[in-house]
Amino acid sequence: xxxxxxxxxxxxxxxxxxxxxxxxxxxxxxxxxxxxxxxxxxxxxxxxxxxxxxxxxxxxxxxxxxxxxxxxxxxxxxxxxxxxxxxxxxxxxxxxxxxxxxxxxxxxxxxxxxxxxxxxxxxxxxxxxxxxxxxxxxxxxxxxxxxxxxxxxxxxxxxxxxxxxxxxxxxxxxxxxxxxxxxxxxxxxxxxxxxxxxxxxxxxxxxxxxxxxxxxxxxxxxxxxxxxxxxxxxxxxxxxxxxxxxxxxxxxxxxxxxxxxxxxxxxxxxxxxxxxxxxxxxxxxxxxxxxxxxxxxxxxxxxxxxxxxxxxxxxxxxxxxxxxxxxxxxxxxxxxxxxxxxxxxxxxxxxxxxxxxxxxxxxxxxxxxxxxxxxxxxxxxxxxxxxxxxxxxxxxxxxxxxxxxxxxxxxxxxxxxxxxxxxxxxxxxxxxxxxxxxxxxxxxxxxxxxxxxxxxxxxxxxxxxxxxxxxxxxxxxxxxxxxxxxxxxxxxxxxxxxxxxxxxxxxxxxxxxxxxxxxxxxxxxxxxxxxxxxxxx
Amino acid sequence: xxxxxxxxxxxxxxxxxxxxxxxxxxxxxxxxxxxxxxxxxxxxxxxxxxxxxxxxxxxxxxxxxxxxxxxxxxxxxxxxxxxxxxxxxxxxxxxxxxxxxxxxxxxxxxxxxxxxxxxxxxxxxxxxxxxxxxxxxxxxxxxxxxxxxxxxxxxxxxxxxxxxxxxxxxxxxxxxxxxxxxxxxxxxxxxxxxxxxxxxxxxxxxxxxxxxxxxxxxxxxxxxxxxxxxxxxxxxxxxxxxxxxxxxxxxxxxxxxxxxxxxxxxxxxxxxxxxxxxxxxxxxxxxxxxxxxxxxxxxxxxxxxxxxxxxxxxxxxxxxxxxxxxxxxxxxxxxxxxxxxxxxxxxxxxxxxxxxxxxxxxxxxxxxxxxxxxxxxxxxxxxxxxxxx
Numbered sequence: 001x002x003x004x005x006x007x008x009x010x011x012x013x014x015x016x017x018x019x020x021x022x023x024x025x026x027x028x029x030x031x032x033x034x035x036x037x038x039x040x041x042x043x044x045x046x047x048x049x050x051x052x053x054x055x056x057x058x059x060x061x062x063x064x065x066x067x068x069x070x071x072x073x074x075x076x077x078x079x080x081x082x083x084x085x086x087x088x089x090x091x092x093x094x095x096x097x098x099x100x101x102x103x104x105x106x107x108x109x110x111x112x113x114x115x116x117x118x119x120x121x122x123x124x125x126x127x128x129x130x131x132x133x134x135x136x137x138x139x140x141x142x143x144x145x146x147x148x149x150x151x152x153x154x155x156x157x158x159x160x161x162x163x164x165x166x167x168x169x170x171x172x173x174x175x176x177x178x179x180x181x182x183x184x185x186x187x188x189x190x191x192x193x194x195x196x197x198x199x200x201x202x203x204x205x206x207x208x209x210x211x212x213x214x215x216x217x218x219x220x221x222x223x224x225x226x227x228x229x230x231x232x233x234x235x236x237x238x239x240x241x242x243x244x245x246x247x248x249x250x251x252x253x254x255x256x257x258x259x260x261x262x263x264x265x266x267x268x269x270x271x272x273x274x275x276x277x278x279x280x281x282x283x284x285x286x287x288x289x290x291x292x293x294x295x296x297x298x299x300x301x302x303x304x305x306x307x308x309x310x311x312x313x314x315x316x317x318x319x320x321x322x323x324x325x326x327x328x329x330x331x332x333x334x335x336x337x338x339x340x341x342x343x344x345x346x347x348x349x350x351x352x353x354x355x356x357x358x359x360x361x362x363x364x365x366x367x368x369x370x371x372x373x374x375x376x377x378x379x380x381x382x383x384x385x386x387x388x389x390x391x392x393x394x395x396x397x398x399x400x401x402x403x404x405x406x407x408x409x410x411x412x413x414x415x416x417x418x419x420x421x422x423x424x425x426x427x428x429x430x431x432x433x434x435x436x437x438x439x440x441x442x443x444x445x446x447x448x449x450x451x452x453x454x455x456x457x458x459x460x461x462x463x464x465x466x467x468x469x470x471x472x473x474x475x476x477x478x479x480x481x482x483x484x485x486x487x488x489x490x491x492x493x494x495x496x497x498x499x500x501x502x503x504x505x506x507x508x509x510x511x512x513x514x515x516x517x518x519x520x521x522x523x524x525x526x527x528x529x530x531x532x533x534x535x536x537x
Numbered sequence: 538x539x540x541x542x543x544x545x546x547x548x549x550x551x552x553x554x555x556x557x558x559x560x561x562x563x564x565x566x567x568x569x570x571x572x573x574x575x576x577x578x579x580x581x582x583x584x585x586x587x588x589x590x591x592x593x594x595x596x597x598x599x600x601x602x603x604x605x606x607x608x609x610x611x612x613x614x615x616x617x618x619x620x621x622x623x624x625x626x627x628x629x630x631x632x633x634x635x636x637x638x639x640x641x642x643x644x645x646x647x648x649x650x651x652x653x654x655x656x657x658x659x660x661x662x663x664x665x666x667x668x669x670x671x672x673x674x675x676x677x678x679x680x681x682x683x684x685x686x687x688x689x690x691x692x693x694x695x696x697x698x699x700x701x702x703x704x705x706x707x708x709x710x711x712x713x714x715x716x717x718x719x720x721x722x723x724x725x726x727x728x729x730x731x732x733x734x735x736x737x738x739x740x741x742x743x744x745x746x747x748x749x750x751x752x753x754x755x756x757x758x759x760x761x762x763x764x765x766x767x768x769x770x771x772x773x774x775x776x777x778x779x780x781x782x783x784x785x786x787x788x789x790x791x792x793x794x795x796x797x798x799x800x801x802x803x804x805x806x807x808x809x810x811x812x813x814x815x816x817x818x819x820x821x822x823x824x825x826x827x828x829x830x831x832x833x834x835x836x837x838x839x840x841x842x843x844x845x846x847x848x849x850x851x852x853x854x855x856x857x858x859x860x861x862x863x864x865x866x867x868x869x870x871x872x873x874x875x876x877x878x879x880x881x882x883x884x885x886x887x888x889x890x891x892x893x894x895x896x897x898x899x900x901x902x903x904x905x906x907x908x909x910x911x912x913x914x915x916x917x918x919x920x921x922x923x924x925x926x
Contacts, residue, residue, distance in 0.1 A: 002886060070711065071703040077779045145852015151776045157753060158736040158778060160883055162676075164852050189701060246754020249732050253752055286617075288623040317739060317774075318750045319757035322661040327656060332648045337639060344638045347610045352626040354619040365614070368609055376599035383649065385656040388748045389577055390741060390775040456577045458743045460774050463782030465701060466710045469574060470585045 024527045033128070036120035037527065038105045039423075044127050045102025046416070049335070050429045052094030052134065055486050059087040059233055064481035067474050070318065070464055071470040078215035080464035081149035082141060084504070088152030089411075092270065093177045094134050094406065099412045100273040104212050105297075107419065108188060110518040110525060111206045112533045117334035118190040125245035126183035133176035135187055140166035140173075146454075150464060156255040167237055171230040178223045185219035196518070199536035203297070206516050207342075208299050211276030214304045218265045218272070225262040229255065253318050258310035268307045271403060272300055272373075274411030275342055279362050280516075282346050282420050285361035286353030287513040291345045299345075306335050316387045325384045332382035336375065357431040357496025358511065366441055367407060374402025377452070390460075395455025401448045413491070421510045425524030426503035432494040439487035446480030566918055570596075575854035578743050581790075582624065585746035587656045593651070598645060655848045660746070663758040669768045670719070674731075674738030674751035674773065676882055677841065679891075681719045688803045691889050692717050693837065694783045696846075698738030701783075712772040718787035722796035723746045725764050734884065739775035760926025763790040765817055778882070779853075780841050810891070815892045817835075822902070824913055834894050840903075847906040854882070858906040868911055871899055872920050892919040 012529050025040065026029055036040060062083050066074045076081070105123065109116055117123045140147035145164035146156065159167060192213045205213075232255070235241040242248020244255045275296075283290045290296065300524070312320060312328040320328075346368050355361075377399040384420075390396060413436075423426050450473040459470045466474065495504070509519045517536075521529050568577045568594065579589045589665050617623045649903035669684040696712040699705040708714070721727045733742050733751035741748040743767040745761040763769075771786040791799060822830075836845060847858035857863055863870050874895055877885035885894060903910045 001854070003716070034808060070707060072701055073703065077650065077782065081776070083778065132888045139744070143852065145850070150778075155737055158776065161880055162778060166852075183559060246752075251755070253750075253755070262759050275807065279919050287619070288627070289629045291629050292631075292635055294630070317748050318752065319755070325661070329653065329657070330650060333650060337642050340642045341635070341639060343606060345612070346604060349629075350610060350613045350617070352628075353613070353624075354623050354625040355614060355617055356619045357614075368610065372603065372606065376603060379649075380595045380599065383586050383591060383595055383653045385653055385660055385746075386577075386595065389588060389592070389743060389746055392741075453575045455573050458578070458589075458771070460741075460782075462743075463772075465712060468707060468709070473574075477842070497827050518703060519677050 004035060009202050010410065013063055013501075014408050022345060029273070035140070036116070036124050038109050038123065039115045039525065040526065041123050041127050042102045042107075043115075043277055043423075045098045045105060045510060046386055048101060048127070049095050049099035050492070051154045052090050052098070054488065055138070056087050056090035057488060059083045060429045060481060061485050062480040063087065066517070067299030068168050068478040069468070069475065070466055070468055070471050072215055074511060077464045078146060078149055080400075081151075081462070084148045084462055085148045085151050085154075086137065087140065089137065089148070089174075090134070091404070092152065092266070093181075094130075096270045096408050097181060098130060098268070098411070100215070100408075101181075102273065103208075103273065103277070103412070103415050104188050105421075106423065107518060108191055108209055108275050108290075110521065110529055111209050111516055111532045112192060112195065112200055113517050113536065114195035115130075115528060115530050115533075117187050118195055119187045123187050124185050126180045130177050130180050133173040133180065136176070137173040140169040143169075153256075153259060155259075155475075156233060156236065158253050159233050160244060160325060163237065168234065171234045173440070174230045175227060178227045181219050182223050185216035188216040188440060189220070192216075197228055197530070197536050198532040203303050204536060206276075206278035207293070207296055208276035210278075211272045211300050215269050215272045218269050218304055218307065222262040222265045222269075226266075229258045229262065232258075233343050234351055238343045247281075253315070255317060256315050257312065260314060261308075263314065264311040265304075265307040267304055267400075267403075269292075271303065271371075273420040274408050275300060275365070277411045277415045277418075278287050278346060278367055279342075281360050282349050282368075284418075284513040284515070285358060285364075286350045286356075288353040290347035291351075295341055296486075299341040302338040303335060306338070307329065310335060313382060313387070316384050329382055333379065336379050336382075339375055343368060343375075347535065356512075358417075359428075359430065359437060360414045360418035360511075362437050363410050363417060366437075367410045368400055370406030370410065370444075374399055374407055377402065390455065392460055393455040394451040394459045397461050398451035401451070405448065406444055410440075414441070416495075418511070419518070420498055421506040422518060422523050422525055424498050424501055424503075425505060425522075426498065426501050427506050428503060429494050430497045432490055432497075436487060436490040436494060439490065440484060443483035443487055447477055447484050448480070450480075450508070452475050549719060551588055551894070561695055569721070571655075579922065580746055581743040581763050581767065581769065582654070582761050583764070584660055584761070585744060587659070588746040590651055591656060595649060598649065601644075607792065611640075612725055619807055625657050627816060641735070651859045659847045660759075663728050663760045665726065666760060667725035669728045669730060670721070671730045671732070672719075672740050672751065674740065674777070675734035675884060676778050677773075677775075677784040678714075678889075679738075679740070679784065680734075680787060683800065686800055686804060686819070687807055690717050690904065692719065696783075699839075710814075712783065713772070713787070717789045718768070718789045720789045720791060720796060720799055721761075721763065721795040725824050726760055726762045728758060728760045731759060735882065736753075736777045737775050738773050738777045738784070740771075740786060741774040742769050742771035742786055744769040744771075745788075749777055766790050766792055783841075812917075814891055814893065817891075818920050819917070821899070821913075821915050821917075822893070825901040827897045827913060830894070831897035831899070832905070834890065834898045835901050835905075838890065839888070839898065847902065847908075857902050858908060863908060864910060865901070865902060867910075867914070868922065870903065871914060871919055873893070874899055875919065875922060887923065892916040895919045 032044060064077060065413045067078055081088045143164060143166050147166050148170040150159040150163055192209060232243040235242050236245060242252045244252045279290055279296055310328060310332045312324060316325055359413040381390055381399060417433060454473045459466055506523050508523050510523060517534060556752045565602045577589055577592050579586055591681045612842045629630045640682045670684040671684060673680040679692045681692060682697060684781050692715045695716045696711050697705060722784040731751045732792045733753040735753060738751040739748060740751055747761050748757040767790055769788045773781060842854040843857050847856065848854035873883060877883050896916045899914045
């Protein structure tokens with residue numbers, strides 16, 4: 001849709017007074033500490049996310065090892081609860097969200113023809129506080145009494161009156177993560193609204209940019225709510241307030257309302273950019289335009305708006321008035337309409353295209369199928385009377401891992417494979433990538449699909465030991481888990497090889513059907529791009 | 538745009554063909570649906586049956602949607618490949634198609650919403666109960682109290698610690714068995730008044746399709762009317778701390794006449810117990826008796842937090858072994874066990890344990906693991922503290 005009239009080569013050789021920009025990247029470790037370059041910061045975010053993905057994954061391995069058979073074998077229940085809690089926090093705030101921010105950093109300026117993010121110094125700051133947030137969180141695991149053990153949803157009063165002293169560290173680290181996210185979101189919004197190349201109207205922006213713009217508004221709306229929730233937990237625990245304590249006039253259920261008012265939009269924060277990625281990849285390898293660009297934009301906006309009025313579907317068993325249950329049930333069901341529009345759009349884009357199945361496309365297709373499975377189980381969960389049976393069982397665990405692992409994480413992998421050759425200038429190791437794809441695809445389904453069965457059969461989530469009837473499936477789930485964990489080491493090797501610039505050089509366009517500004521600049525993308533904005537017709 | 542026309546008839550046929558191929562899968566899925574290790578249970582109440590029906594309705598709608606959407610996609614993946622020389626079409630944006638795939642899902646949603654709403658209304662109608670039972674969760678046990686009757690008791694996990702630690706073989710109902718199950722009559726509307734003494738728990742019996750959170754300081758209502766006598770098992774469904782996985786629920790449904798006999802009997806036993814308690818107040822037990830009974834009570838009630846070794850879990854649950862408080866403050870020690878310690882996980886055990894039991898367990902903790910205070914605490918001492926003497 002967007003075409004450049006003056007080629008990047010022209011802009012690159014154009015004369016500039018401030019030629020300090022035009023030396024490549026500085027050398028040494030300080031390059032990374034002091035950098036304000038959107039590509040460097042994007043790389044930092046992506047590496048950080050990948051490391052956190054491996055750390056959080058290691059915790060999942062502990063969980064699955066303990067659940068391999070009935071009885072307690074490896075860890076005690078208190079440590080098990082710390083593992084489930086910190087696994088969730090790390091994967092949400094440390095892996096998925098920073099990975100999307102990293103992709104936004106790399107891609108948004110290149111897609112809209114901007115030289116960098118609008119606020120480069122803040123960009124550096126919003127990344128560099130993140131490692132400290134997670135060091136604080138992880139260090140709490142080594143304190144006496146251990147780290148947070150109340151689930152990533154930290155329901156009061158388990159997280160207040162009944163929690164350990166490390167709660168203070170948990171609260172502090174969540175605050176830092178929140179500040180980082182808000183700054184990242186401000187940067188994305190300011191960049192997109194102010195720095196688009198001439199001619200790049202809003203309705204000409206690539207879908208990835210659109211979905212990130214909407215995501216950034218969601219972040220700004222709800223991260224302060226999370227900050228409020230953790231602050232109230234902090235004062236309830238340490239300073240004698242009673243926000244969530246009925247004995248002092250508070251209400252523990254109010255915590256859940258506040259948390260999920262953040263938590264549900266948060267879920268879409270983790271999936272809207274994924275929709276954007278898939279909407280970039282599917283047209284490329286179908287060699288056909290996205291079927292309904294405008295309807296995709298409107299569907300994304302509708303999902304974002306609806307996400308603010310469905311939060312209590314996480315709380316159907318807390319004892320709400322029946323009218324409220326009805327409202328939240330119907331509102332939740334409505335979300336499936338715009339989500340369906342997205343899936344139909346991708347399928348219609350593939351329909352009668354000229355399909356090829358390179359690695360990014362394979363991940364994208366796996367995303368469409370497996371995310372849809374997660375979406376359909378989400379629709380089942382919306383039905384309040386049946387949710388009473390599903391709630392807090394492994395059925396829910398299966399549902400959100402389908403949307404978050406085979407949804408968000410697969411989309412991130414698809415994105416990395418799609419844009420990696422542009423970043424490094426070399427084609428990644430395709431054989432390794434195929435191994436990574438097939439091993440991941442098979443193991444992830446062995447891991448998460450049987451969770452539907454044990455959940456329906458009555459296995460609650462967040463338990464370190466279980467009744468004998470669940471033993472067989474849990475064994476398979478654990479085997480799938482270990483295999484999925486190991487498969488990611490293939491990805492690690494592949495990425496390391498790519499970062500060492502091994503592989504065949506690629507063209508500027510990289511993929512035959514790729515369209516957009518980022519495919520018109522050289523591969524690898526120069527350290528500075530679009531010093532002079534391109535003009536988009 | 539030419540999605541319509543001859544091509545789409547062809548593709549419709551292909552989708553129908555794919556659907557036919559799926560028939561064996563459907564029949565397999567139908568038979569699998571009846572297996573309790575794969576699917577939701579139909580349960581033993583009219584409500585749970587309706588819920589099961591809704592679940593299966595939702596499941597089949599989802600399966601059909603998935604087959605159609607993925608079917609179209611797989612056809613495209615097979616036929617519209619570049620390697621087969623398929624040139625890309627150039628269509629995009631079609632208002633009719635886009636309206637259709639917005640409106641049709643909306644209609645499907647209404648088909649789902651109507652029966653769901655009606656079942657929900659039934660589930661939430663807690664009026665006119667025949668019997669009310671107060672259900673109180675606490676870390677990590679349930680307490681049941683029959684309203685208008687003199688019967689109340691705690692219900693704790695009955696699986697042995699050695700089974701959990703893999704030292705003894707696990708029984709058939711491992712982790713789903715309790716020392717004292719809840720007993721309810723069949724055919725009557727039983728209302729549960731659910732609350733908590735500490736953190737949030739959730740009372741769940743899948744066969745009744747009842748799951749309701751137990752919130753501290755608030756009372757939730759739920760109800761059931763069980764059609765068949767039997768033993769029904771469930772678990773706490775809301776993360777409630779360390780032993781969340783170890784607080785099961787067992788409900789026995791008895792014929793009303795049998796239930797009446799049972800509850801009369803329980804009332805009589807409760808009265809006898811109170812008389813026995815009075816009698817024991819005047820009696821002194823020997824150190825051996827106190828220590829033996831105290832050890833048993835300690836291991837079933839206290840050891841979950843303070844550990845069998847008395848060493849606690851540093852940072853979470855304090856050690857009793859060598860504790861200066863225990864060694865130096867006999868009255869304070871009894872007081873903490875009787876009244877609990879506000880703002881911590883230490884509960885008031887006067888509700889769960891009799892005075893002689895408290896005496897025994899306090900004596901035990903004052904003399905076990907090298908806590909050699911040589912103090913004996915008798916039921917009378919506990920009674921004096923409770924009476925404020």
